[in-house]
Amino acid sequence: MRGIIQGVLWCTIWCYCMASSQANLYKGYKVYELAASKARSANLDFMLSQLANNRTYYDVYTSGSPAHIMVHPDAQPQFVDLMNEQAVNYKIINNDVGHTLRNHYEKNQKLRNLYPFEGRLGTERYYTHDEITQYIENLAQLYPDRVFIRTVGRTYEGRWLKTIKITNGDRRANKNVILVDGGFHAREWISPAAAVYAIGELVENYETYADLLLDYDWVILPVVNADGYVYTHLNEDTRMWRKTRQPSSESCIGTDPNRNFDFHWNEEGASEDPCAETYAGPKAFSEPEAVVVRDLIKSYAKVGKMYLTLHSYGPYILYPWGWTLDVPDTVEDLHEVAQAGYEAMFNATGVEYEIGPSTEVLYVAAGASDDYAFNAGFPISFTMELPPGGQHLFDPPASDIDGLVKEAWIGILAMARKVVEKYPLA
Numbered sequence: 199m200r201g202i203i204q205g206v207l208w209c210t211i212w213c214y215c216m217a218s219s220q221a222n223l224y225k226g227y228k229v230y231e232l233a234a235s236k237a238r239s240a241n242l243d244f245m246l247s248q249l250a251n252n253r254t255y256y257d258v259y260t261s262g263s264p265a266h267i268m269v270h271p272d273a274q275p276q277f278v279d280l281m282n283e284q285a286v287n288y289k290i291i292n293n294d295v296g297h298t299l300r301n302h303y304e305k306n307q308k309l310r311n312l313y314p315f316e317g318r319l320g321t322e323r324y325y326t327h328d329e330i331t332q333y334i335e336n337l338a339q340l341y342p343d344r345v346f347i348r349t350v351g352r353t354y355e356g357r358w359l360k361t362i363k364i365t366n367g368d369r370r371a372n373k374n375v376i377l378v379d380g381g382f383h384a385r386e387w388i389s390p391a392a393a394v395y396a397i398g399e400l401v402e403n404y405e406t407y408a409d410l411l412l413d414y415d416w417v418i419l420p421v422v423n424a425d426g427y428v429y430t431h432l433n434e435d436t437r438m439w440r441k442t443r444q445p446s447s448e449s450c451i452g453t454d455p456n457r458n459f460d461f462h463w464n465e466e467g468a469s470e471d472p473c474a475e476t477y478a479g480p481k482a483f484s485e486p487e488a489v490v491v492r493d494l495i496k497s498y499a500k501v502g503k504m505y506l507t508l509h510s511y512g513p514y515i516l517y518p519w520g521w522t523l524d525v526p527d528t529v530e531d532l533h534e535v536a537q538a539g540y541e542a543m544f545n546a547t548g549v550e551y552e553i554g555p556s557t558e559v560l561y562v563a564a565g566a567s568d569d570y571a572f573n574a575g576f577p578i579s580f581t582m583e584l585p586p587g588g589q590h591l592f593d594p595p596a597s598d599i600d601g602l603v604k605e606a607w608i609g610i611l612a613m614a615r616k617v618v619e620k621y622p623l624a
Contacts, residue, residue: 222296222297222300222434222435223296223434223435224295224296224299224434224435224438225271225294225296225297226271226294226296227268227269227270227271227292227294227295227296228268228269228271228274228290228292228293228294228295229259229266229267229268229269229290229291229292229295229589229590229591230266230267230268230269230277230281230288230289230290230291231264231265231266231288231289231290231291232246232263232264232265232266232267232281232286232287232288233263233264233265233286233287233288234263234284234285234286234287235285238284238285238286239262239263241284241286242261242263242265242284242286243261243262245280245284245286246258246261246265246267247261249267249277252273253471253473253474253475254270255269255270255272255273256268256269256270256273256277257438257475259511259591259592260511260560260561261560261561262560262561266291266591268292268295291589291591292589292590292591295590296434298588298589298590298593299434299435299437299438299590299593300434302434302437302588302590302593302595303433303434303437305595305596306323306324306596309322309323309596310323315329315332315333317332317333317336318333318336319333319394319398321391321395321599321600321603321604322596322599323596323599324387324391324596324599325390325391325394326428326431327357327421327424327427327428330390330394330420330421331358331360333394333397334347334360334362334397334420335347335360337362337397337401337402338362341401343367344364344365344366344367344401344404345362345363345364345365345401346362346363346365347360347361347362347363348360348361348363350419350490350493350494351486351487351489351490351493352486353423353424353425353442353443353486353487354425354442354443354444354485354486354487355425355428355443357424357425357428359419359421359422359424359487359490360419361417361418361419361494362397362417362418362420363415363416363417364397364400364401364411364415364416364417364418365411365415365416366404366408366411366412372501373413373414373415373501373623374413374414374415374501374502374503374618374621374623375414375415375416375417375498375501375502375503376414376415376416376417376502376503376504376506376614376617377417377418377494377495377498377502377504377505377506377571377576378393378396378416378417378418378419378505378506378507378508378610379393379418379419379420379422379491379494379506379507379508379567380392380393380394380418380419380420380421380422380507380508381393381420381421381422381423381424381427381508382422382423382455382456382507382509382567383423383426383440383441383454383455383456383509384423384425384426384427384429384430384439384440384441385426385430385437385438385439385440385592385593386509386510386511386592387427387430387593387594388510388511388584388587388594388598388599388602388603389508389509389510389584390420390421390427390508391599391602391603392508392584392602392603392606392607393418393419393420393421393508394420394603395603395604395606395607396416396418396607396610397418397420399607400416407611409615409618410611410614410615410618413618413622413623414503414614414618414623417494417498419490419491419494422455422487422490422491423441423442423455423487424487425442425443425444425487426439426440426441426442426443426452429443437593438590438592439452440452440454440475441453441454441455441475441477442454442455442485442487444484444485444486446472446473446477446479446480447472447473449473450472450473450477452477453477453478453479453484453485454468454469454475454476454477454478454479455485455487455488455491456507456509456563456565456566456567457469457476457477457478457479457563457564457565457566458478458479458482458483458484458485458488458565459482459483459488459491459492459565459566459567459569459570460482460483460492460565460570461521461565461569461570461573462521462522462564462565462569463478463481463482463564463565464478464482464564464565465521465564465565466521466562466564467520467521467557467561467562467563467564467565468563468564468565476563478564478565482565488567491567492570495567495570495571495574495576496574499574499575499576500575502571502575502576503576503577503578503617503621504535504576504577504578504579504580504613504614504617505567505568505571505572505576505578505579505580506579506580506582506610506613507567507568507580507581507582508582508584508606509581509582509583509584510583510584510585510586510592510594511583511584511585511586511587511591511592512551512552512582512583512584512585512586513549513550513551513552513583513584513585514551514552514553514559514560514581514582514583515536515539515540515551515552515553515580515581515582515583515609515613516553516554516555516556516559516560516568516580516581516582516583517529517532517533517536517553517554517555517556517568517572517578517579517580517581518532518555518556518568518569518572518573518579519555519556519557519569519572520555520556520557520562520563520564520566520568520569520581521557521562521563521564521565521566521569522557522562523555523557523558525555526572528577529555531577531578531620532578532579532580533553533554534616534620535578535580535613535616535617535620536553536554536580536613537553538612538613538615538616539551539553539582539609539610539612539613540553540609541612542608542609542611542612543605543606543608543609543612546605546608547601547605547608549585549605551609556568556569556581560583566581568580568581577621578613578617578621580613582606582609582610584602584606585602585605587602
């Protein structure tokens, strides 16, 4: 099997030299869904790990069965041969990624014209980093007794990162804290959308959620990787960018900010290759965006009861550990809170989030923010991966936003209420 895979990988040099520049970077790319029998699942995981090393022609979205992988047009014949040789079932779920991204980009442009930013944010379209920042600043002006904005740092390209602190206005000190962030990975637009929806619910529907703000404050950073997020809004060719925008080598840009935390940094599940999607960085906390989240976690560690980082795609609610197959001694507490979110969403919409330790449910991911927060003192620390959407999975159409973020909020709400119950104010 190794020989077959190496044959597929060696075509890279020839393919790269023969590939011509295109106006549409992803024209002809396909996304495949792969499934293997239980007996062959280990072989599938091995193949995917090998193909992931060939970053020019393969982008592995998820492992396991089913798994998803995007394949360059020039590598598709060899890829199909490999799947057939190894008896892996496959189907094409996106026949032309470039066409899909172009179509979505044009629709998003039209929606921006149809729904211009007027101070409030809805779920009609995806909003820019500047619009999101302006929105939370507007909320602070409208609700000065309950909402507070804090500038917590700057990105590599100089964009200010700001948190919104949502309270009930009683100004009591040392309340418990729920810390939420979104937008770690640039292409996961539904993540900031979910964070923004949570902000709107807590602030503008305060009476409904007064119980969650009695002894708790919420601190939310809607977009961690603002440089990358802005970059993905430029055109369809940049839409799938994942990392930060700080140069990582002479020829490559960006670090995976969710592999950049100084807790089992640069171990399994992270890459030392500066061009890889999961590059851990030249050192822990090399990325200013990761430093911002680190400092937030450390500043709230004594009063923080839940850390929640929003990603896509899943649907998963993942808890520590992500660096090892071992689980924490308090795994029952983690599972109890995750189960509350699962049941609430399933009862409301029928969606089934898979819950469990990150490494067991998804894959190994050392150096991630949820492990760091848990180790720092947050008793509940989750990565919530929202469901996929659209043909490209990472690119839910705007028409899906409303349903996805409302569904996620149901789960977040249930988990928060369980946390309030389990961890009352001392």
